[in-house]
Amino acid sequence: MTETVSGGATSPTRAADADWWRGAVIYQIYPRSFQDTDGDGVGDLKGIAGRLDHIASLGVDAIWISPFFKSPMKDFGYDVSDYCAVDPLFGTLEDFDHLIAEAHARNIKVTIDQVLSHTSDQHAWFKESRSSKTNAKADWFVWADAKPDGTPPNNWLSIFGGSAWEWDTTRCQYYLHNFLTTQPDINFHSMAAQDALLDSVEFWLKRGVDGFRLDTVNFYVHSQGLEDNPPSKPEDRNSPEAPAVNPYNWQDHIHDKSQPENLEFLKRLRALLDRYPGQTTVGEIGDGPRSLKTMAAYTAGGDKLHMCYTFDFLSPIFTKEHFVNRIKAFEAIVGDGWPCWAFSNHDIVRHVSRWTTDGDYDGVARIAAGILLSLRGSVCLYQGEELGLTEADIAYEDLQDPYGIRFWPEYKGRDGCRTPMVWESNGAHAGFSSAKPWLPVPQEHIARAVNRETADRSSVLAHYRQMIAFRKTHPALRDGSIAFVDSPDGVLAFLREQGGEKILCAFNLAGSGVRFALPAGLKVAALDGHGFAASLDTAGRIVTLGGRDAFFGKIA
Incomplete structure (x- = not known):
């Protein structure tokens, strides 16, 4: 039995395996860097579809595709200007429908990134909201008057540096942005804004997606009192959420995120997904020392998120004690919630580089894969992880990431983990593109190209395939x-x-x-x-x- 989705694709009845996500292995794709098919140096949806056989050969259960929606690309797709459109850089809606069909034909589920906490300042909603204080969407974003001296409403900070408030000359008010100034925060205290966001989620449900990775899920709701955040404890300031040179972690973020009202929105979101059996959600939680408690609240009871992941294993710490302490803390705090563990992603220095101190990159890659694929919970693998790719050292003149440019040279940003996937050791730009890629292909990655590692039974790639198969054949x-x-x-x-x-x-x-x-x-x-x-x-x-x-x- 199949069901037809609005985009014209068909997929197996989702209800047949509603809990497929529990213990699943999910492969994250950063589409800009996966495979370019149109010769512009940037990956696209057709490229993902064309490389599904590699993903299927790993034995993973699903893919997670980072944002491909229409965007001015100030933050490379995490600044959405239209939630229901594919950016031409990546292709068309028809390309996405084809990708869904091809993935499902290989028994691969498709999850997509949803960036609900903020939009681009080019989104039609924000353009209308900033046009006046009385328009229909005036309260869809977080607006506040200046203090009497003209300074921002409070001391909240942006993760990307500086104040989290930007002055708008049309409304003569400040708007909140937890990230770039071009990423205004949606006001989740507006039910109309919530309704519009849920409509955009349902648009993709109808096209056949199997789930959503929810970007910065605990940032959705802010305190309406706009109280100043207090200072954080010095021992809590060293976190993967922000580099040490960024004062963001100097605050205890008790007012600008992780508000209790967020639970009500998550219940609304879950109620929508429950109308499409077999869907899943995985939320990204960055909440400092409270991350596990937040994770427990967001996943408990079966009426909010299916699973979450924190930054616990995205740190430089690679010790027995750290694994034991964090997993025990999770088991004690989260209760009936379900974790999704990751060692690397598109925002963090690749774990092989973070955890290797003696040059034994392959040894660390293998042992890390063994640990990750043996843990209780679901697993996210990041593209290139299966090859043992190291963090690339990107020259300043090649940097694209505004975060890295802002804090260079002490923090080099996220470009080092976003370089193109290496497919062919003897192909132009390692088989990624016929044109100059948007980020350079590191020379040291070429020896780890898919064609080389596929031919080597002792490679890191072969090890990942073995470990995933081992996991799938043992319910324990x-x-x-x-x-x-x-x-x-x-x-x-x-x-x-x-x-x-x-x-x-x-x-x-x-x-x-x-x-x-x-x-x-x-x-x-x-x-x-x-x-x-x-x-x-x-x-x-x-x-x-x-x-x-x-x-x-x-x-x-």
Whole structure:
């Protein structure tokens, strides 16, 4: 049985597997950098459709496509000027419909980015809102009068630097922008604005999408009192949400985001999605030390978001203790909520570079993949992660990211993780485009091109394929319980259990070898290497792990 969507595509009945997202592996695509087909140096929707066989070969359950909507591209698509149109840079609505059909034909779900907290200042809604204080959309954005001395209404800061308020000469008021000045924040206290946003979400539901990644989901609602934020604690100022040179983290953001009224909007959003069975949502939460509590509130009860991810593993910390502490905190705080873990994305230095201190990039890539694909929860992989790509060092003259340009040289921005995907080691621009790409292809990435790694059974790519297949064939790894096991320093060890299946996963994060005697009562009946070299004694009680080695043992 199939259902027809308004764009003309068909997809399997979504209700058949409403919980497909639980434990799923989702592959993030940054469309500007994935595959260019029209020779303008920028990736497009046809390029994604043309590379679906590579994605299918990984064995992932879904793709997440970063914004491709109409936009002036001041923040590369995260500044939307029309929620229901494809930007010509990426193609057409027909191209999107074709992409949906091709993905579904390969049993790949399609989720898309929804940037609901703000628009572009070129969006028709904002143009009308700024035209006067009395127009029909006057309250669709966050407007406020200046203080008597002409300064902004309060001390709120923009993540991209400076005040979060911009003066508008037409209304003679300030408007709120948590990001660029060209990204005005929508006023979620306006029910009419909420209704319009939900209509735009339903537009894509009708075209057959399977879910949404919700950008900055805890930024939707602000305090109407516009109170000043207090200073943050010094120990809370080091966060992946903003670089150390950015004073954004010097504030405790208790008034400009994560307001309780947001829960009511999320319930409205979930009610809409529940009319289209088989949909999912994953929310991005950046809330400093409160991120897990916010995640719990947003995912509890089954009437808001399906899952969220935080910045817990997007930091430079790569230790046993950090993994144990954050996962235990999640399990204790979030309750019946569901996590979606990621080590890299389009905003953060690639984890292979963040976590490698001795040049063993492949070793870190393999051990990180083993950990990520063994965790309880769903998983997001970022394009190129499966190749072990490192962070690119982009020269200042090649920078595109306004965030990096603003804070150069102490912070180089997000371009280093957004360079083009490398497909062919001997092709023009690594097979990404026939023209000069919008960002340069790093020379060191070419040796890791898909064609080379596909031909190498010991490659990082081969390892990802093995690990994803292993996860999919073991229910305990996909959505079983997790319990930590006492282990030597530097060894992360936990049990995953589902029904009668129990798997012990152990990872030596250090570069040197170690012997691991299993705690009393545990005995490994069989060892599954998956590219790792760990060995087991004949009694099934002592495991020898090399540097950055791992094992997956079936418990007797």
